[in-house]
Amino acid sequence: MHLRCRVRIAVADTGRGMSKHALAKLFTPFERLDAAQAGIEGTGLGLALSRHLMQSMNGTLDVSSMHGRGSTFTIELPETVAPAAVALPVDREVLRAPAYDGPKRVLYVEDMVENVRLVEQILTHRPDVTLIPAMLAGVALDLAREHRPDLVLLDLHLPDLPGEEVMRRLHADPATSDVPVVVLSADATRPHIERLLAEGATAYLTKPIVVRELLDTVDGILAPQPPGHRPQSSISRTMHSEATTVAKPR
Numbered sequence: 001m002h003l004r005c006r007v008r009i010a011v012a013d014t015g016r017g018m019s020k021h022a023l024a025k026l027f028t029p030f031e032r033l034d035a036a037q038a039g040i041e042g043t044g045l046g047l048a049l050s051r052h053l054m055q056s057m058n059g060t061l062d063v064s065s066m067h068g069r070g071s072t073f074t075i076e077l078p079e080t081v082a083p084a085a086v087a088l089p090v091d092r093e094v095l096r097a098p099a100y101d102g103p104k105r106v107l108y109v110e111d112m113v114e115n116v117r118l119v120e121q122i123l124t125h126r127p128d129v130t131l132i133p134a135m136l137a138g139v140a141l142d143l144a145r146e147h148r149p150d151l152v153l154l155d156l157h158l159p160d161l162p163g164e165e166v167m168r169r170l171h172a173d174p175a176t177s178d179v180p181v182v183v184l185s186a187d188a189t190r191p192h193i194e195r196l197l198a199e200g201a202t203a204y205l206t207k208p209i210v211v212r213e214l215l216d217t218v219d220g221i222l223a224p225q226p227p228g229h230r231p232q233s234s235i236s237r238t239m240h241s242e243a244t245t246v247a248k249p250r
Helices: 020-025 046-056 113-123 137-147 163-172 190-198 211-222 234-240
Strands: 006-012 060-066 070-078 104-109 129-134 151-154 181-185 203-206
Touching: 020 060, 046 060, 046 070, 104 113, 104 137, 104 211, 113 129, 113 211, 129 137, 137 163, 151 163, 151 211, 163 181, 181 211, 190 203, 203 211
Parallel strands: 104 129, 104 151, 151 181, 181 203
Antiparallel strands: 006 070, 060 070
C-alpha cells in the first residue's frame, strides 16, 4: 500500500490557554468565547473558516491547550506537486515554435521558485531560448551586464529592490539600455500598468501567467517579423492577458 506523505506545521504560544469547555466550542461559527468581554474585535468566523479550508484540501486543523500554559495550533496537509511541475493543458498550435534567427537569452527576475519553474517549463517549447533565472535584483543587474540578454522578464516584488527600480537601472545602463523588459506581475490595476508602460516596459503581463500570452509576447520580441508586420501594442497584450489563466499567481 502506498502511503502519501503529509506535511505538519504547529504554532505554539505561551498565553493563558483554554479550558476543555472552551476548546469544545472553539471552531463553532460565531463563537467568540470571552473575546467580546475582553474588548477584542471580530466575528468568530476565522477559525471555523480556516478549518473548513483545511478540510477542503484534504487536511486538518486542530488545537491542544492547557489552561494557564498556552495553546498549540496544528495544520496537516497532504504533500503534493508544486503547480509549476504540473503539465499545462495548452493547444498544440500555441506551443509550435516560430523560427528564431539564432539562440536567445532571457533573464527572468523572480524570487518565487515555483514561478521560475513554471516559466522554465513553458519556455522548453522554445528550444532556441536559454532562461537565466535571478532571485535578487542585485544579482539580476550583474547578470544583465554580463550576459546581455535578448529579453528581461521582470517581477515587481523582489526582496532587495523594487522591480520598477530594476527596470530604471537597466534602462540607465548603456550596456543594457536597449534590452526589452516585460513585466510579469499580479498587480492588474490599469493606472499601475499604464505607468510602467510609460516608463519603458515593452509589455506588461498579469499573473496568473497565461501560456499563450507569454509565448506570443516572447515570440513577438525575439522572432524576426516579416516586412510590413505591425506589432500588437503592449497595452492590448496586457489587457487580454487577464482573460484565461492556467497557473497560480505568486
